[in-house]
Amino acid sequence: MTLxxxxxxxxSLVSALDLVSILPYSNSNSANAAVGGCSTPALSRFQRHxxxxxxxxxxxxxxxxxxxxxxIGMNPALQNGAAAAVGSVLQIPPYNGIxxxxxxxxxxxxxxxxxxxxxxxxxxxxxxxxxxxxxxxPGVNWSPNGVVTKSPLPTDAGTPNRASLxxxxxxxxxxxxxxxxxxxxxxxxxxxxxxxxxxLSPVGTNVVAIAPGTVAFANDQGSYGKLVIINxxxxxxxxxxxxxxxxxTVGQQVKKGDLLGTVGTSGKPTSTQPHLHFEVRSSSxxxxxxxxxxxxxxx
Numbered sequence: 242m243t244l245x246x247x248x249x250x251x252x253s254l255v256s257a258l259d260l261v262s263i264l265p266y267s268n269s270n271s272a273n274a275a276v277g278g279c280s281t282p283a284l285s286r287f288q289r290h291x292x293x294x295x296x297x298x299x300x301x302x303x304x305x306x307x308x309x310x311x312x313i314g315m316n317p318a319l320q321n322g323a324a325a326a327v328g329s330v331l332q333i334p335p336y337n338g339i340x341x342x343x344x345x346x347x348x349x350x351x352x353x354x355x356x357x358x359x360x361x362x363x364x365x366x367x368x369x370x371x372x373x374x375x376x377x378x379p380g381v382n383w384s385p386n387g388v389v390t391k392s393p394l395p396t397d398a399g400t401p402n403r404a405s406l407x408x409x410x411x412x413x414x415x416x417x418x419x420x421x422x423x424x425x426x427x428x429x430x431x432x433x434x435x436x437x438x439x440x441l442s443p444v445g446t447n448v449v450a451i452a453p454g455t456v457a458f459a460n461d462q463g464s465y466g467k468l469v470i471i472n473x474x475x476x477x478x479x480x481x482x483x484x485x486x487x488x489x490t491v492g493q494q495v496k497k498g499d500l501l502g503t504v505g506t507s508g509k510p511t512s513t514q515p516h517l518h519f520e521v522r523s524s525s526x527x528x529x530x531x532x533x534x535x536x537x538x539x540x
Contacts, residue, residue, distance in 0.1 A: 280366065280368065287335070288305075288332075288333040288335075289331070291331075292325045298319065310384070311338065311383065313383060314382075315383075336379060337379065338377050339382070340376070341356075341376060343373060349363060350423075361436070362379060405474060406451065406475070406521065406537050407539040408537075410481060411440060411504075412447060415516075415517070417440065418440070418441045419438070420435070426511060436531035437531070437534060439511065439517070439519075440517045440519055442504045444515045446517075450495045451537065452471075453497055454474070454479070455495075456489045456491055458470040464508050465483065466483045466507025467485065467486070467502065468480065468508075469481045469501045476523055476525075477523055478529055479521055481502065482517075483505055483510050485503045485506070486505065488502050
C-alpha cells in the first residue's frame, strides 16, 4: 500500500462523498459518553469548520486540540502547502490520526501492528465494527512523503498507577468465565475484543465497589444490561455489568466494599454461566479506554 496515495484518496472520499456523518462533538470524558458499550466511531464524529478572516491553520488546530498536520491530512486542498482560505470548509477529526483503507483480508491485529497502535484502542475507536472498509487510526500523523510518525497518547504510556485502584467486586474470588482481550464468542464463534472480565457467580450475589468513588451511571445500558459505573481518582473508572439489581444512584459517593447491586443475567452476556462482567477503564484523549482488569483485582 502506498501510504500518501491511500491517505489522499480516502480523505478526498471523506470530503467529496460525505462518508463522514457530521455530528456534534461531545466530551469523551463526560458520564454520558462513558456509558456506551463502544464509543461512536471516529468517522462519525468529524466536524466541519468554516474558516473566517484572521484564522490560520495553526490557530484552527489549537482550537480543536489537534496538530496542524492532522488537519492537512484530512483536507486535500491544503496538502500542496496552500493556506486555509477564508470561507473554505475544513473536515475536523475528533483527535489526531489518519484515515486509511483496511486491506482486504487483514485483521485488526495486523492493521494495529502496521501503525504501531494498540489493537483494542483501534477497535473501540472505530465503534467495535467487525469488518470496516475504512478506519480512523488514532495517534498517527499524516506526512506528505508517506513516512508516518506517532503522537504520544495516554494509551501508549503503559498501565496507570495501580496503587490508586485495588480491590475485588465479590465476597469470594471467582472463576474467570471469559478473560480480557481478544476472544472467540462462544455463541457466534466470531473473534471479538472483550473489554472486561467475566467473574462466574450465582445470580443474586452481592456486588461491591472495589475502591472509593462517585457513581457516574446506574441504569440499563444496551448489551451491558443493568450497569453501574464508578469514577475514581486518578482518571480511572470501574464498571459492573449484567446485574440483576442496582442499589446505588447517580452522584452517590461510595466507599470500598459498599453494595452496588447483585449478579444477574441482564443485557447480552457472552459467557453462558451467570457472572459479573467487570471492567476497568482509564481516561484518555480517546475517551474511557479499557484496561486489563487483572492488575487491579486484589482480594
